[in-house]
Amino acid sequence: MTSVSSSPITDTILNFIDGSYREGSEGKSFSNVNPATGAEIGVVHEASQADVADAVAAAKAALTGPWGKMTTAERVNLITAVATEIERRADDFLAAEVADTGKPRHVASHIDIPRGAANFRMFADVVSTMPGESFNTPTPDGGQAFNYTVRKPKGVVAVVCPWNFPLLLMTWKVGPALACGNTVVVKPSEETPRTAALLGEVMNAVGMPKGVYNVVHGFGPGSAGEFLTSNPDVDAITFTGETGTGQAIMQKAATGVRDISFELGGKNPAIVFADADLDKAVEGLSRSVFLNTGQVCLGTERVYVERPIFDAFVARMAAAAQGFKPGVTGDRAYLGPLISAEHREKVLGYYRRAVEDGATVVTGGGVPEISGAEAGGFFVEPTLWIDVAHGDTVMREEIFGPCCGIVPFDSEDEVIALANDTVYGLCASVWTENLSRGHRVAAAMEVGVCWVNSWFLRDLRTAFGGSGHSGIGREGGVHSLEFYTEITNICVKL
Numbered sequence: 001m002t003s004v005s006s007s008p009i010t011d012t013i014l015n016f017i018d019g020s021y022r023e024g025s026e027g028k029s030f031s032n033v034n035p036a037t038g039a040e041i042g043v044v045h046e047a048s049q050a051d052v053a054d055a056v057a058a059a060k061a062a063l064t065g066p067w068g069k070m071t072t073a074e075r076v077n078l079i080t081a082v083a084t085e086i087e088r089r090a091d092d093f094l095a096a097e098v099a100d101t102g103k104p105r106h107v108a109s110h111i112d113i114p115r116g117a118a119n120f121r122m123f124a125d126v127v128s129t130m131p132g133e134s135f136n137t138p139t140p141d142g143g144q145a146f147n148y149t150v151r152k153p154k155g156v157v158a159v160v161c162p163w164n165f166p167l168l169l170m171t172w173k174v175g176p177a178l179a180c181g182n183t184v185v186v187k188p189s190e191e192t193p194r195t196a197a198l199l200g201e202v203m204n205a206v207g208m209p210k211g212v213y214n215v216v217h218g219f220g221p222g223s224a225g226e227f228l229t230s231n232p233d234v235d236a237i238t239f240t241g242e243t244g245t246g247q248a249i250m251q252k253a254a255t256g257v258r259d260i261s262f263e264l265g266g267k268n269p270a271i272v273f274a275d276a277d278l279d280k281a282v283e284g285l286s287r288s289v290f291l292n293t294g295q296v297c298l299g300t301e302r303v304y305v306e307r308p309i310f311d312a313f314v315a316r317m318a319a320a321a322q323g324f325k326p327g328v329t330g331d332r333a334y335l336g337p338l339i340s341a342e343h344r345e346k347v348l349g350y351y352r353r354a355v356e357d358g359a360t361v362v363t364g365g366g367v368p369e370i371s372g373a374e375a376g377g378f379f380v381e382p383t384l385w386i387d388v389a390h391g392d393t394v395m396r397e398e399i400f401g402p403c404c405g406i407v408p409f410d411s412e413d414e415v416i417a418l419a420n421d422t423v424y425g426l427c428a429s430v431w432t433e434n435l436s437r438g439h440r441v442a443a444a445m446e447v448g449v450c451w452v453n454s455w456f457l458r459d460l461r462t463a464f465g466g467s468g469h470s471g472i473g474r475e476g477g478v479h480s481l482e483f484y485t486e487i488t489n490i491c492v493k494l
């Protein structure tokens with residue numbers, strides 16, 4: 001095994017353990033592919049079980065080193081410095097994210113990278129301003145006791161991440177975990193290892209103590225993901241990804257009774273009432289269906305439209321869809337590729353299934369003609385279906401592609417029942433100019449987040465997460481502190 005300090009943003013992507021970049025100790029590696037071209041652009045060193053154990057041991061040791069002895073103010077300074085260094089190196093992070101995901105630069109530069117920095121800055125603020133809790137308690141002898149709580153880090157937190165917003169979703173967990181004084185071992189998606197690796201350079205540059213931030217590369221079962229989540233020295237697991245993977249991780253977490261926070265899949269509905277501002281609804285929902293090529297957990301895959309405006313809405317959405325040109329360069333700069341050839345096969349399988357089940361394809365439905373360097377990319381056409389039944393596969397299963405079914409409805413009660421009839425409960429959106437109805441229908445949605453006349457409008461202080469098969473727990477603002485800290489109540493008899 002070699003230990004090197006060179007940049008990971010080359011063709012070789014290394015693990016980051018105890019402050020150093022390392023090859024995998026078993027010499028295994030896997031390919032890093034640019035989804036916009038299909039070309040191999042790098043080699044990722046896979047962490048062995050021993051490497052993962054080293055990373056966890058480094059994280060555990062760091063808890064009692066200089067990191068564990070810092071005041072909140074000192075930690076906050078370091079975390080703020082991480083945010084500033086991400087901003088200073090925004091171009092490097094942008095290049096890394098674009099290489100891994102193939103997404104258009106304007107998506108990564110407006111969403112992924114700024115949120116990477118904001119996730120550290122915001123949780124630095126949250127822990128700096130966090131209020132305490134205290135109670136005066138009458139005692140049986142006529143005296144008093146004073147109860148107060150202290151919050152402590154949970155310990156070593158495993159952070160297991162997906163590929164759709166790699167830096168954003170990873171730092172959404174690492175930011176609060178570190179702000180609360182934990183140490184982390186990150187397992188980025190095998191598809192998108194670069195930004196997590198690059199963040200190791202940032203940690204070293206700002207003087208983060210060794211072992212506080214570690215990264216191990218690999219896959220799920222039988223690889224780094226499973227090695228990490230089954231390591232007994234991991235105190236808590238935070239995971240974003242598919243519901244099925246969450247179930248597998250939950251079983252590992254049961255051993256040792258470890259805490260979990262899960263942000264999982266969705267089949268998110270949108271409800272468009274006849275009194276909606278159609279411009280706003282079409283603009284918002286076309287982003288919600290097509291942004292990041294539909295690879296957004298919060299994306300809309302079911303749209304319910306009140307019958308009087310159904311035809312007009314479908315026509316407007318079709319025109320908007322056709323404006324999302326597949327490609328990432330030149331004038332085709334709007335709809336990036338799907339993450340992999342395998343994921344494209346899955347999405348195309350749903351495109352075929354929709355037609356087999358009787359759907360009418362309003363627009364799209366296949367693979368676009370693309371020439372030049374992007375001919376080998378994993379592109380699909382933006383796709384809309386009508387004539388879909390509530391029970392159809394494409395209306396029930398998460399597709400994670402740039403597509404949705406559009407269905408007419410006649411009454412508020414009917415549409416609330418349709419929207420809620422799913423195993424998922426991540427988010428919804430409601431479009432109406434009648435704000436009483438907006439509030440009423442939003443509150444009836446069985447989801448973690450409901451937007452009214454907007455979508456993916458984020459305030460990082462709010463509770464974020466899903467119900468049902470969409471997750472366990474909420475992160476964001478003080479809600480993250482509930483997961484990333486352990487409370488000790490101290491009762492003092494006065």
Ligand SMILES: NC(=O)c1ccc[n+]([C@@H]2O[C@H](COP(=O)([O-])OP(=O)(O)OC[C@H]3O[C@@H](n4cnc5c(N)ncnc54)[C@H](O)[C@@H]3O)[C@@H](O)[C@H]2O)c1
Nearest residue numbers: 161162163188189219220225226241242245263264265297
């Ligand atoms: N709710 C949210 O906030 C949110 C956000 C983004 C993505 N997602 C969901 O993520 C999914 C897409 O991401 P994905 O395909 O990367 O998800 P995934 O579940 O396949 O993989 C996520 C991560 O888990 C790892 N993993 C897989 N099996 C594992 C196992 N048995 N043990 C430990 N680790 C394992 C993977 O290597 C990867 O790092 C979609 O379902 C999407 O809805 C949810």
Ligand SMILES: O=C/C=C/C=C(\O)C(=O)O
Nearest residue numbers: 164172295296297298458
């Ligand atoms: O694909 C999912 C996007 C999730 C977004 C967030 O977790 C966030 O905005 O904090």
